Amino acid sequence: MRFLRSPAVGEDLAEQKATNITWHAGQVERRDRELLFGQRGVTVWLTGLSGSGKSTIAVGAEKVLLDRGRHAYVLDGDNIRHGLNKNLGFSPADRTENIRRIGEVAKLLTDGGMVAVTAFISPYRADRDQVRAILQPGDFIEVLVDCPLEVCEQRDVKGLYQKARAGQIPEFTGISAPYEPPLSPELTIRTHTQPAEESAQQVLSHLEARGIVPRA
Amino acid sequence: MRFLRSPAVGEDLAEQKATNITWHAGQVERRDRELLFGQRGVTVWLTGLSGSGKSTIAVGAEKVLLDRGRHAYVLDGDNIRHGLNKNLGFSPADRTENIRRIGEVAKLLTDGGMVAVTAFISPYRADRDQVRAILQPGDFIEVLVDCPLEVCEQRDVKGLYQKARAGQIPEFTGISAPYEPPLSPELTIRTHTQPAEESAQQVLSHLEARGIVPRA
Numbered sequence: 001m002r003f004l005r006s007p008a009v010g011e012d013l014a015e016q017k018a019t020n021i022t023w024h025a026g027q028v029e030r031r032d033r034e035l036l037f038g039q040r041g042v043t044v045w046l047t048g049l050s051g052s053g054k055s056t057i058a059v060g061a062e063k064v065l066l067d068r069g070r071h072a073y074v075l076d077g078d079n080i081r082h083g084l085n086k087n088l089g090f091s092p093a094d095r096t097e098n099i100r101r102i103g104e105v106a107k108l109l110t111d112g113g114m115v116a117v118t119a120f121i122s123p124y125r126a127d128r129d130q131v132r133a134i135l136q137p138g139d140f141i142e143v144l145v146d147c148p149l150e151v152c153e154q155r156d157v158k159g160l161y162q163k164a165r166a167g168q169i170p171e172f173t174g175i176s177a178p179y180e181p182p183l184s185p186e187l188t189i190r191t192h193t194q195p196a197e198e199s200a201q202q203v204l205s206h207l208e209a210r211g212i213v214p215r216a
Numbered sequence: 217m218r219f220l221r222s223p224a225v226g227e228d229l230a231e232q233k234a235t236n237i238t239w240h241a242g243q244v245e246r247r248d249r250e251l252l253f254g255q256r257g258v259t260v261w262l263t264g265l266s267g268s269g270k271s272t273i274a275v276g277a278e279k280v281l282l283d284r285g286r287h288a289y290v291l292d293g294d295n296i297r298h299g300l301n302k303n304l305g306f307s308p309a310d311r312t313e314n315i316r317r318i319g320e321v322a323k324l325l326t327d328g329g330m331v332a333v334t335a336f337i338s339p340y341r342a343d344r345d346q347v348r349a350i351l352q353p354g355d356f357i358e359v360l361v362d363c364p365l366e367v368c369e370q371r372d373v374k375g376l377y378q379k380a381r382a383g384q385i386p387e388f389t390g391i392s393a394p395y396e397p398p399l400s401p402e403l404t405i406r407t408h409t410q411p412a413e414e415s416a417q418q419v420l421s422h423l424e425a426r427g428i429v430p431r432a
Binding site for chain 2: 027028032033036037059062063066069071072073074075079083084087097101104105107108109111112114134
Protein backbone atom coordinates (compact mmCIF):
# COMPACT_ATOMS: atom_id res chain seq x y z
CA MET A 1 0.00 0.00 0.00
CA ARG A 2 3.00 2.30 0.27
CA PHE A 3 3.77 4.70 -2.51
CA LEU A 4 6.75 4.73 -4.71
CA ARG A 5 9.54 6.97 -3.65
CA SER A 6 9.23 10.27 -5.45
CA PRO A 7 12.09 11.90 -7.35
CA ALA A 8 11.14 15.10 -5.52
CA VAL A 9 12.74 13.94 -2.29
CA GLY A 10 16.13 13.80 -3.97
CA GLU A 11 16.67 10.09 -4.30
CA ASP A 12 16.96 7.85 -7.32
CA LEU A 13 14.21 5.37 -8.06
CA ALA A 14 16.31 2.24 -7.85
CA GLU A 15 14.34 0.95 -4.90
CA GLN A 16 10.99 0.78 -6.62
CA LYS A 17 9.32 -2.46 -5.67
CA ALA A 18 5.58 -2.06 -5.94
CA THR A 19 3.75 -1.94 -9.23
CA ASN A 20 0.15 -1.87 -7.99
CA ILE A 21 0.20 1.69 -6.75
CA THR A 22 -2.33 4.40 -7.47
CA TRP A 23 -0.46 7.62 -6.75
CA HIS A 24 3.20 8.28 -7.38
CA ALA A 25 3.63 10.72 -4.53
CA GLY A 26 6.60 8.89 -3.08
CA GLN A 27 6.86 7.11 0.22
CA VAL A 28 8.67 8.93 2.97
CA GLU A 29 11.61 6.93 4.19
CA ARG A 30 13.96 7.31 7.08
CA ARG A 31 16.58 8.99 4.94
CA ASP A 32 14.10 11.66 3.85
CA ARG A 33 13.36 12.51 7.48
CA GLU A 34 17.06 12.51 8.29
CA LEU A 35 17.74 14.92 5.43
CA LEU A 36 15.00 17.20 6.72
CA PHE A 37 16.30 17.01 10.31
CA GLY A 38 19.94 17.34 9.32
CA GLN A 39 20.93 14.42 11.49
CA ARG A 40 20.88 10.65 11.58
CA GLY A 41 18.40 8.71 13.66
CA VAL A 42 20.00 6.80 16.51
CA THR A 43 19.32 5.20 19.87
CA VAL A 44 21.50 6.31 22.76
CA TRP A 45 20.95 3.66 25.39
CA LEU A 46 22.04 4.71 28.86
CA THR A 47 22.49 1.91 31.37
CA GLY A 48 23.63 2.05 34.97
CA LEU A 49 22.65 1.78 38.61
CA SER A 50 19.79 3.69 40.17
CA GLY A 51 21.18 7.10 41.06
CA SER A 52 24.10 6.86 38.66
CA GLY A 53 22.88 9.89 36.73
CA LYS A 54 21.15 8.41 33.67
CA SER A 55 18.18 10.79 33.68
CA THR A 56 20.40 13.79 34.32
CA ILE A 57 22.55 12.89 31.34
CA ALA A 58 19.51 12.13 29.18
CA VAL A 59 17.78 15.47 29.71
CA GLY A 60 21.12 17.27 29.55
CA ALA A 61 21.89 15.65 26.20
CA GLU A 62 18.39 16.42 24.96
CA LYS A 63 18.90 20.06 25.91
CA VAL A 64 22.29 20.50 24.25
CA LEU A 65 20.96 18.81 21.14
CA LEU A 66 17.87 21.03 21.04
CA ASP A 67 20.03 24.10 21.51
CA ARG A 68 21.81 22.99 18.35
CA GLY A 69 18.52 22.65 16.51
CA ARG A 70 18.70 18.87 16.63
CA HIS A 71 15.83 16.55 17.42
CA ALA A 72 16.02 14.29 20.44
CA TYR A 73 13.50 12.60 22.67
CA VAL A 74 14.03 11.01 26.07
CA LEU A 75 12.38 7.78 27.10
CA ASP A 76 12.51 7.30 30.85
CA GLY A 77 10.53 5.95 33.75
CA ASP A 78 8.32 9.02 33.78
CA ASN A 79 6.87 8.59 30.33
CA ILE A 80 7.14 4.80 30.00
CA ARG A 81 6.29 3.18 33.31
CA HIS A 82 3.12 5.26 33.67
CA GLY A 83 2.15 4.75 30.05
CA LEU A 84 3.21 2.05 27.61
CA ASN A 85 4.52 -0.25 30.32
CA LYS A 86 2.11 0.44 33.12
CA ASN A 87 0.83 -3.13 32.86
CA LEU A 88 4.27 -4.55 33.66
CA GLY A 89 5.73 -5.29 37.07
CA PHE A 90 9.24 -6.18 38.15
CA SER A 91 9.34 -9.93 37.69
CA PRO A 92 12.19 -11.17 35.48
CA ALA A 93 9.76 -11.74 32.60
CA ASP A 94 8.21 -8.30 33.02
CA ARG A 95 11.62 -6.63 33.23
CA THR A 96 12.60 -8.29 29.97
CA GLU A 97 9.32 -7.24 28.30
CA ASN A 98 9.80 -3.73 29.71
CA ILE A 99 13.16 -3.38 27.98
CA ARG A 100 11.91 -5.08 24.82
CA ARG A 101 9.07 -2.57 24.42
CA ILE A 102 11.35 0.38 25.15
CA GLY A 103 13.74 -0.96 22.55
CA GLU A 104 10.95 -1.19 20.00
CA VAL A 105 9.85 2.39 20.68
CA ALA A 106 13.46 3.58 20.45
CA LYS A 107 13.66 1.78 17.12
CA LEU A 108 10.57 3.65 15.89
CA LEU A 109 12.04 6.97 17.02
CA THR A 110 15.33 6.09 15.32
CA ASP A 111 13.46 5.25 12.13
CA GLY A 112 11.70 8.58 12.62
CA GLY A 113 15.08 10.31 12.36
CA MET A 114 15.23 11.24 16.03
CA VAL A 115 18.01 10.85 18.56
CA ALA A 116 16.23 8.58 21.05
CA VAL A 117 17.84 8.73 24.47
CA THR A 118 16.74 6.03 26.91
CA ALA A 119 17.38 6.22 30.64
CA PHE A 120 16.65 2.89 32.31
CA ILE A 121 18.74 0.77 34.66
CA SER A 122 18.38 -2.12 32.15
CA PRO A 123 20.55 -4.38 34.32
CA TYR A 124 20.57 -7.47 32.13
CA ARG A 125 23.09 -7.78 29.33
CA ALA A 126 20.88 -10.16 27.37
CA ASP A 127 18.00 -7.64 27.33
CA ARG A 128 20.24 -4.83 26.09
CA ASP A 129 21.83 -7.10 23.49
CA GLN A 130 18.35 -7.94 22.28
CA VAL A 131 17.66 -4.24 21.68
CA ARG A 132 20.96 -3.92 19.86
CA ALA A 133 19.94 -6.88 17.72
CA ILE A 134 16.65 -5.35 16.53
CA LEU A 135 18.37 -2.12 15.52
CA GLN A 136 20.55 -1.74 12.46
CA PRO A 137 24.31 -1.80 12.98
CA GLY A 138 25.45 1.61 14.15
CA ASP A 139 21.98 2.62 15.33
CA PHE A 140 22.54 1.47 18.91
CA ILE A 141 24.94 3.39 21.12
CA GLU A 142 25.27 1.71 24.47
CA VAL A 143 26.42 4.11 27.16
CA LEU A 144 27.58 2.81 30.50
CA VAL A 145 26.77 5.41 33.12
CA ASP A 146 29.45 4.39 35.53
CA CYS A 147 29.24 5.39 39.16
CA PRO A 148 30.32 3.37 42.21
CA LEU A 149 27.47 1.79 44.13
CA GLU A 150 28.60 3.60 47.30
CA VAL A 151 28.22 6.96 45.56
CA CYS A 152 24.80 6.07 44.14
CA GLU A 153 23.71 4.87 47.55
CA GLN A 154 25.00 8.00 49.22
CA ARG A 155 23.14 10.22 46.71
CA ASP A 156 19.98 8.09 47.11
CA VAL A 157 18.00 10.79 45.30
CA LYS A 158 14.74 8.86 45.50
CA GLY A 159 15.38 7.19 48.86
CA LEU A 160 15.26 3.82 47.16
CA TYR A 161 18.55 2.44 48.48
CA GLN A 162 17.45 3.06 52.05
CA LYS A 163 14.24 1.16 51.37
CA ALA A 164 16.13 -1.60 49.60
CA ARG A 165 18.55 -1.97 52.53
CA ALA A 166 15.56 -2.12 54.85
CA GLY A 167 14.19 -4.97 52.75
CA GLN A 168 11.22 -2.95 51.60
CA ILE A 169 12.12 -3.28 47.91
CA PRO A 170 12.87 -6.83 46.81
CA GLU A 171 15.34 -7.47 44.00
CA PHE A 172 16.80 -3.99 43.94
CA THR A 173 19.61 -3.68 41.41
CA GLY A 174 23.02 -3.49 43.08
CA ILE A 175 21.66 -4.51 46.47
CA SER A 176 19.65 -7.68 46.06
CA ALA A 177 19.66 -8.10 42.28
CA PRO A 178 22.56 -8.15 39.85
CA TYR A 179 23.74 -5.41 37.54
CA GLU A 180 25.51 -6.68 34.46
CA PRO A 181 27.63 -3.89 32.99
CA PRO A 182 28.16 -3.79 29.20
CA LEU A 183 31.29 -5.63 28.09
CA SER A 184 32.13 -3.17 25.34
CA PRO A 185 29.91 -0.10 25.52
CA GLU A 186 30.28 2.49 22.77
CA LEU A 187 30.76 5.07 25.51
CA THR A 188 31.45 5.15 29.24
CA ILE A 189 30.53 8.19 31.30
CA ARG A 190 31.87 8.49 34.84
CA THR A 191 29.43 10.73 36.63
CA HIS A 192 31.22 10.82 39.98
CA THR A 193 34.32 12.49 38.58
CA GLN A 194 32.82 15.20 36.39
CA PRO A 195 29.95 17.71 36.46
CA ALA A 196 26.67 16.91 34.73
CA GLU A 197 27.18 19.34 31.87
CA GLU A 198 30.38 17.56 30.97
CA SER A 199 28.55 14.24 30.82
CA ALA A 200 25.91 15.67 28.49
CA GLN A 201 28.69 17.17 26.38
CA GLN A 202 30.33 13.76 26.20
CA VAL A 203 27.21 12.34 24.56
CA LEU A 204 27.08 15.21 22.07
CA SER A 205 30.77 14.84 21.21
CA HIS A 206 30.28 11.14 20.61
CA LEU A 207 27.35 11.81 18.26
CA GLU A 208 29.42 14.41 16.43
CA ALA A 209 32.38 12.07 16.11
CA ARG A 210 30.13 9.44 14.57
CA GLY A 211 28.64 11.93 12.14
CA ILE A 212 25.16 11.52 13.60
CA VAL A 213 24.79 15.23 14.25
CA PRO A 214 26.89 17.89 12.53
CA ARG A 215 29.58 19.70 14.48
CA ALA A 216 28.65 23.21 15.60
CA MET B 217 16.03 14.76 38.29
CA ARG B 218 14.88 17.01 35.47
CA PHE B 219 16.47 20.40 35.01
CA LEU B 220 14.84 23.74 35.29
CA ARG B 221 13.60 25.26 32.10
CA SER B 222 16.23 27.59 30.75
CA PRO B 223 15.57 31.20 29.73
CA ALA B 224 17.52 30.42 26.56
CA VAL B 225 14.61 28.51 25.06
CA GLY B 226 12.48 31.62 25.04
CA GLU B 227 10.09 30.90 27.86
CA ASP B 228 9.56 32.62 31.15
CA LEU B 229 10.54 30.84 34.34
CA ALA B 230 7.09 30.74 35.92
CA GLU B 231 6.99 26.96 35.76
CA GLN B 232 10.01 26.30 37.93
CA LYS B 233 9.19 23.52 40.32
CA ALA B 234 12.36 21.78 41.43
CA THR B 235 14.84 23.27 43.85
CA ASN B 236 17.23 20.36 44.23
CA ILE B 237 18.84 20.66 40.85
CA THR B 238 22.53 20.67 40.09
CA TRP B 239 22.71 22.26 36.67
CA HIS B 240 20.48 25.01 35.36
CA ALA B 241 20.62 23.91 31.76
CA GLY B 242 16.87 23.78 31.39
CA GLN B 243 14.65 20.82 30.77
CA VAL B 244 13.38 20.38 27.27
CA GLU B 245 9.62 20.37 27.16
CA ARG B 246 7.13 19.62 24.48
CA ARG B 247 6.66 23.27 23.67
CA ASP B 248 10.38 23.70 23.05
CA ARG B 249 10.32 20.88 20.52
CA GLU B 250 7.22 22.31 18.91
CA LEU B 251 8.89 25.72 18.56
CA LEU B 252 11.88 24.06 16.94
CA PHE B 253 9.68 22.02 14.58
CA GLY B 254 7.34 24.90 13.80
CA GLN B 255 4.28 22.76 14.43
CA ARG B 256 2.22 21.27 17.21
CA GLY B 257 2.44 17.64 18.22
CA VAL B 258 -0.73 15.71 17.46
CA THR B 259 -2.10 12.23 16.88
CA VAL B 260 -4.06 11.69 13.68
CA TRP B 261 -5.91 8.44 14.28
CA LEU B 262 -7.22 6.82 11.10
CA THR B 263 -9.88 4.17 11.59
CA GLY B 264 -11.77 2.14 9.02
CA LEU B 265 -12.26 -1.21 7.37
CA SER B 266 -9.48 -3.25 5.88
CA GLY B 267 -8.93 -1.90 2.38
CA SER B 268 -10.60 1.43 3.09
CA GLY B 269 -7.38 3.30 2.35
CA LYS B 270 -5.93 4.09 5.79
CA SER B 271 -2.32 3.29 4.90
CA THR B 272 -2.58 5.13 1.61
CA ILE B 273 -3.84 8.24 3.39
CA ALA B 274 -1.24 7.89 6.14
CA VAL B 275 1.77 7.75 3.85
CA GLY B 276 0.25 10.39 1.60
CA ALA B 277 -0.23 12.74 4.54
CA GLU B 278 3.29 11.99 5.75
CA LYS B 279 4.62 12.90 2.32
CA VAL B 280 2.73 16.19 1.94
CA LEU B 281 3.78 17.16 5.46
CA LEU B 282 7.42 16.32 4.80
CA ASP B 283 7.31 18.28 1.56
CA ARG B 284 6.27 21.24 3.71
CA GLY B 285 9.20 20.67 6.04
CA ARG B 286 6.92 19.31 8.74
CA HIS B 287 7.61 16.28 10.90
CA ALA B 288 5.31 13.30 10.74
CA TYR B 289 5.64 9.62 11.45
CA VAL B 290 3.33 6.80 10.48
CA LEU B 291 2.51 3.92 12.78
CA ASP B 292 1.00 1.01 10.89
CA GLY B 293 0.93 -2.75 10.79
CA ASP B 294 4.34 -2.86 9.12
CA ASN B 295 6.27 -1.25 11.93
CA ILE B 296 4.06 -2.24 14.88
CA ARG B 297 2.82 -5.79 14.38
CA HIS B 298 6.32 -7.04 13.59
CA GLY B 299 7.89 -5.06 16.40
CA LEU B 300 6.30 -3.62 19.53
CA ASN B 301 3.20 -5.77 19.26
CA LYS B 302 4.61 -8.95 17.82
CA ASN B 303 3.70 -10.78 21.02
CA LEU B 304 0.00 -9.98 20.56
CA GLY B 305 -2.57 -12.00 18.67
CA PHE B 306 -6.12 -11.19 17.62
CA SER B 307 -8.14 -12.17 20.67
CA PRO B 308 -10.35 -9.39 22.03
CA ALA B 309 -7.91 -8.80 24.91
CA ASP B 310 -4.94 -8.71 22.56
CA ARG B 311 -6.74 -6.36 20.15
CA THR B 312 -7.39 -3.99 23.03
CA GLU B 313 -3.78 -4.18 24.21
CA ASN B 314 -2.64 -3.67 20.62
CA ILE B 315 -4.53 -0.40 20.36
CA ARG B 316 -3.54 0.65 23.89
CA ARG B 317 0.17 0.31 23.10
CA ILE B 318 -0.18 2.09 19.77
CA GLY B 319 -1.99 4.88 21.58
CA GLU B 320 0.81 5.17 24.11
CA VAL B 321 3.44 5.35 21.37
CA ALA B 322 1.37 7.96 19.52
CA LYS B 323 1.23 9.91 22.77
CA LEU B 324 5.03 9.80 23.03
CA LEU B 325 5.40 10.99 19.43
CA THR B 326 2.86 13.75 20.10
CA ASP B 327 4.81 14.80 23.18
CA GLY B 328 7.87 14.67 20.96
CA GLY B 329 6.29 17.37 18.78
CA MET B 330 5.57 15.05 15.86
CA VAL B 331 2.43 14.54 13.82
CA ALA B 332 1.79 10.87 14.60
CA VAL B 333 -0.41 9.25 11.97
CA THR B 334 -1.78 5.83 12.88
CA ALA B 335 -3.31 3.46 10.35
CA PHE B 336 -5.10 0.60 12.07
CA ILE B 337 -8.59 -0.78 11.64
CA SER B 338 -9.15 -0.18 15.38
CA PRO B 339 -12.74 -1.42 15.14
CA TYR B 340 -13.80 -0.91 18.74
CA ARG B 341 -15.08 2.47 19.86
CA ALA B 342 -14.07 1.85 23.48
CA ASP B 343 -10.46 1.20 22.49
CA ARG B 344 -10.25 4.40 20.44
CA ASP B 345 -11.94 6.40 23.18
CA GLN B 346 -9.35 5.08 25.59
CA VAL B 347 -6.60 6.48 23.38
CA ARG B 348 -8.43 9.79 23.21
CA ALA B 349 -8.61 9.75 27.01
CA ILE B 350 -4.85 9.37 27.55
CA LEU B 351 -4.11 12.26 25.20
CA GLN B 352 -4.66 15.90 26.08
CA PRO B 353 -7.76 17.58 24.67
CA GLY B 354 -7.10 18.58 21.08
CA ASP B 355 -4.22 16.15 20.70
CA PHE B 356 -6.38 13.37 19.26
CA ILE B 357 -7.84 13.74 15.79
CA GLU B 358 -10.06 10.80 14.97
CA VAL B 359 -10.42 10.30 11.25
CA LEU B 360 -13.06 7.97 9.88
CA VAL B 361 -11.80 6.50 6.64
CA ASP B 362 -15.18 5.81 5.17
CA CYS B 363 -15.57 3.35 2.34
CA PRO B 364 -18.44 0.93 1.72
CA LEU B 365 -17.68 -2.65 2.63
CA GLU B 366 -18.50 -3.74 -0.93
CA VAL B 367 -15.84 -1.43 -2.31
CA CYS B 368 -13.24 -2.58 0.23
CA GLU B 369 -14.09 -6.17 -0.56
CA GLN B 370 -13.87 -5.57 -4.26
CA ARG B 371 -10.46 -3.90 -3.88
CA ASP B 372 -9.29 -6.73 -1.59
CA VAL B 373 -5.71 -5.49 -1.92
CA LYS B 374 -4.31 -8.14 0.39
CA GLY B 375 -6.74 -10.91 -0.53
CA LEU B 376 -7.98 -10.95 3.03
CA TYR B 377 -11.70 -10.62 2.27
CA GLN B 378 -11.58 -13.66 0.05
CA LYS B 379 -9.95 -15.64 2.84
CA ALA B 380 -12.41 -14.27 5.38
CA ARG B 381 -15.39 -15.25 3.18
CA ALA B 382 -13.85 -18.69 2.83
CA GLY B 383 -13.75 -18.92 6.60
CA GLN B 384 -9.96 -18.98 6.68
CA ILE B 385 -9.72 -15.85 8.83
CA PRO B 386 -11.91 -15.90 11.92
CA GLU B 387 -13.33 -12.68 13.31
CA PHE B 388 -12.53 -10.55 10.29
CA THR B 389 -13.77 -6.98 10.71
CA GLY B 390 -16.80 -6.28 8.56
CA ILE B 391 -17.35 -9.93 7.72
CA SER B 392 -17.43 -11.89 10.94
CA ALA B 393 -16.52 -9.23 13.49
CA PRO B 394 -18.06 -5.81 14.09
CA TYR B 395 -16.76 -2.43 13.04
CA GLU B 396 -17.91 0.38 15.29
CA PRO B 397 -17.57 3.69 13.43
CA PRO B 398 -16.78 6.84 15.42
CA LEU B 399 -19.88 8.74 16.51
CA SER B 400 -18.33 12.16 16.05
CA PRO B 401 -14.98 11.92 14.30
CA GLU B 402 -13.00 15.11 13.87
CA LEU B 403 -12.77 14.31 10.18
CA THR B 404 -14.39 11.91 7.71
CA ILE B 405 -12.63 10.97 4.51
CA ARG B 406 -14.58 9.18 1.79
CA THR B 407 -11.98 7.30 -0.22
CA HIS B 408 -14.34 5.83 -2.81
CA THR B 409 -15.39 9.21 -4.17
CA GLN B 410 -12.06 11.00 -4.45
CA PRO B 411 -8.47 10.27 -5.51
CA ALA B 412 -5.84 9.43 -2.89
CA GLU B 413 -4.00 12.75 -3.16
CA GLU B 414 -7.20 14.57 -2.27
CA SER B 415 -7.57 12.44 0.86
CA ALA B 416 -4.04 13.24 1.96
CA GLN B 417 -4.71 16.91 1.24
CA GLN B 418 -7.83 16.72 3.40
CA VAL B 419 -5.70 15.69 6.38
CA LEU B 420 -3.26 18.51 5.73
CA SER B 421 -6.05 21.08 5.40
CA HIS B 422 -7.54 19.91 8.68
CA LEU B 423 -4.18 20.29 10.45
CA GLU B 424 -3.80 23.76 8.95
CA ALA B 425 -7.30 24.78 10.00
CA ARG B 426 -6.53 23.72 13.56
CA GLY B 427 -3.26 25.62 13.58
CA ILE B 428 -1.24 22.45 14.07
CA VAL B 429 0.90 23.12 11.03
CA PRO B 430 1.29 26.54 9.42
CA ARG B 431 -0.39 27.24 6.09
CA ALA B 432 1.93 27.17 3.11
